[in-house]
Structure formats: C-alpha cells, structure tokens
Amino acid sequence: GENVGLHLPTLSVQEGDNSIINCAYSNSASDYFIWYKQESGKGPQFIIDIRSNMDKRQGQRVTVLLNKTVKHLSLQIAATQPGDSAVYFCAEKNSGGSNYKLTFGKGTLLTVNP
Amino acid sequence: KAGVTQTPRYLIKTRGQQVTLSCSPISGHRSVSWYQQTPGQGLQFLFEYFSETQRNKGNFPGRFSGRQFSNSRSEMNVSTLELGDSALYLCASSRGQVDYGYTFGSGTRLTVV
Numbered sequence: 001g002e003n004v005g006l007h008l009p010t011l012s013v014q015e016g017d018n019s020i021i022n023c024a025y026s027n028s029a030s031d032y033f034i035w036y037k038q039e040s041g042k043g044p045q046f047i048i049d050i051r052s053n054m055d056k057r058q059g060q061r062v063t064v065l066l067n068k069t070v071k072h073l074s075l076q077i078a079a080t081q082p083g084d085s086a087v088y089f090c091a092e093k094n095s096g097g098s099n100y101k102l103t104f105g106k107g108t109l110l111t112v113n114p
Numbered sequence: 115k116a117g118v119t120q121t122p123r124y125l126i127k128t129r130g131q132q133v134t135l136s137c138s139p140i141s142g143h144r145s146v147s148w149y150q151q152t153p154g155q156g157l158q159f160l161f162e163y164f165s166e167t168q169r170n171k172g173n174f175p176g177r178f179s180g181r182q183f184s185n186s187r188s189e190m191n192v193s194t195l196e197l198g199d200s201a202l203y204l205c206a207s208s209r210g211q212v213d214y215g216y217t218f219g220s221g222t223r224l225t226v227v
Contacts, residue, residue, distance in 0.1 A: 034215055043118075043204050043218035044157075089157065100145065100170045102206075102216060104157035 008087060010109045019077040021108045023090030028071060030092035034102065035064060035075045039086045047075070047088075077110075085112045116141065118207050118219035126225045132193040135222045139186050139207030146188040147216060148180060151202040160203075163188055164210045195226045 013019050025033070031052035036044035050057045050064045050073075057064050063076040073090050087109050091102040119138040127133050139146050147170075148160040159172040163182035180190040186207075192199055202223050206216035 036218075041220070043206075043220045046215045046217060049215050091157075100162040100164070100210075101147065101159040101172065102149075103159070104149075106156050 008107050008109045010111065012111045012113060013080050015080060015082060015112055015114050017080055019075075019080045019084070019110060019112075021075045021077075021088050021110065023073040023075075023105045023108075025071050025073055025090065025092040025105070026103065027092060027094055028068075029094045029096065030103075031095050032093040033064070033066060033073055034091045034093075035062075035073075036089045036091060036104075037084075037086045038089065038107070044089060080110075080112050082112045082114050085110055118205055118217055120203075120205050120219035120222050122222060123220065124223045124225075126227060127195050128227055129195055129197060131195050132191060133195060133224060134189050134191045135203055135205075135224070137188045137190075137205030137207075137219060139188070139205075140217055143207040143209055143217075144186050145208045145210035146182055146186065147206045147208075148188070148190050149204045149206065150174075151204055151221070152200075157204070160190065192224075197226050200224060200226045 034049040035047040037047050038044045048059045048062050048064050050066050055066050061078045065074045087107045089107045090105045093102050121136045145164045147162040149157050151157045161180050162170040166182045177193045182188045202221045204221045206218045208216045
C-alpha cells in the first residue's frame, strides 16, 4: 500500500475500546485543523475539522481536541471498530494571507483487533 | 453527488518521459489542490488552483506544473521524469474558501522505471 516503508507511529487497540491519536503541529499561526483517515488504496477521507477559536469539537464517535498552548491536536474515536483500521493524518492550515495549502503530519497507523 | 475523480488510477512511465494527470473536482468546487504522497516524505503540497489561477505553489522543481480549466478540471504535468517521482498523486477539491474541508480523490499511482 501507500504507506509501505513509512515508519509510522502505530496504535493497536481492541475492538470496542476508545482510541486516542495525537498530533503535534508545527505552525503557531495555523488556525484551521483537519483529521483525515486513509485506507489502503484510497485517498484521505475527511473525518472532522476544528478552528482555532475552539478547543473541542465532536462528531459521530469522534472528538477532536485542540491545545494551542502546546500546539497539540488529538483525535478520540469511541468504541473503535475494525473498519476504523487505517492511517490517520492531521493537517493544519494558516488561513491568513493567500495561503491555501494543507500541511500534513506524518500519520499514525491504527490497527483494531477484533 | 460525484466525488473527486482522478485519472488514470495507475501509470507506469520510463525515466525522461513526461506525464499528465487529470482531476475533476466535485461539482461546484472551484479550488483544486495537488499533493504528492511518498513513503519517505508523506503528503506534500504541490500547488493549488482557483478559477484557473495558481494561488499557491509548493517546494517542487519546475518540472512539476499544472493548470486549471474554466470548468474547474485540473491537470498536472511532470516532465523529464525521475525515479524519485514515483508516488501517489492526490487531488483535492474545495469550494475555495479559506476553511472549508478539502475532499480528496483516490489518487493516481505513478511508477517511474
């Protein structure tokens, strides 16, 4: 798959457990953050986003937490399922000026054991 | 509602050749971004187009170029291919506002031999 050879941080959990995936972002000026899920052979799939004026946002089974003080982002997945197995990327964006690019983290490989 | 369509899905080229990849964004989306994904470097930004204008460019050599058409479809071209250009090339579309989520296509897997 696309991630063969990439030494990703890995997280292995049991089905039904909660998962927490962490991300340290680099730019203190970033004000928009997205979590993506990428399964083998597919492009990144949007999970949830958060703006810098928030510190928590919840979706269906997922919660994103943002700590701007230490430039840290986390994704919590409740009741993890085998279908959640994938690589998870955080992405940051500085909406100021004429910047329209996303900067991605290295990714975390989540494996859910049935 | 159709997603982001990238063609072709797979491509094998020889060093020195050139290649053109295509991306059709979600209907109504006017921004198209391109990213290169490799095992060593992860996801890296190539360029972004909005209404046929390149608004941002990443740190890639001039061999990498792109364009966007009036219907928002975009193409990227890589000339004088090198082995290191082997990668998954991903296209993402968005409405073009500063903080709307980007929707990715499935990518084009380019192998240079």
